């Protein structure tokens with residue numbers, strides 16, 4: 360019988376730990392660490408968005424886990440500032456992000472985020488604000504006032520690899536202005552739709568006043584902490600497994616994934 364993905368990951372973790380000890384323990388682990396930046400979409404018991412949705416109970420269990428295990432949960436902007444400062448990143452960092460700005464983030468996730476005092480980041484598509492199933496301006500303002508960062512996920516959610524420089528500039532600048540007009544706070548971080556980026560995105564984001572850009576999991580093996588290409592860990596649906604979540608929030612999951620792409624090439 361084939362091994363399940365979870366078992367494969369666990370075996371890889373054990374092998375990696377053994378390799379780490381063999382290769383000089385601490386200093387090796389230092390080079391493999393990457394802060395755990397979690398990517399959510401919908402929090403919804405009906406699983407309306409299938410693979411992108413997780414039930415409220417699971418989401419609460421995950422936030423409780425982070426708090427119980429004394430993670431330092433910071434916002435996307437705080438992470439960007441931390442990287443820019445050049446100081447050593449603490450080994451217990453977790454960042455909770457949501458993509459697209461769905462209505463259920465307000466209805467289902469926001470109460471849990473308040474309960475566990477999680478300074479999450481919601482990346483909204485400015486052109487979708489107030490549309491059916493998406494957050495309204497009033498909901499965004501209320502969450503922003505309560506300490507949730509409302510950041511940019513473009514105006515129209517295009518695949519960036521297919522846009523022109525001018526087109527990307529419009530997406531980056533237009534969404535930033537629209538969101539800032541609602542929350543009254545500066546927008547400092549950008550999340551790439553579908554995780555696609557380009558050679559010109561870094562310069563355009565920087566010029567527009569962004570401190571960081573978030574991707575998903577590019578298929579390359581670099582685990583350098585590049586503020587304009589920060590890698591995130593997708594939290595998928597399925598019954599909450601503390602083992603699975605523990606691996607994903609270990610600080611070494613990105614290294615493991617990057618290592619896997621490298622092997623496959």
Ligand SMILES: [Zn+2]
Pocket residue numbers: 458459512516552553
């Ligand atoms: Zn998206």
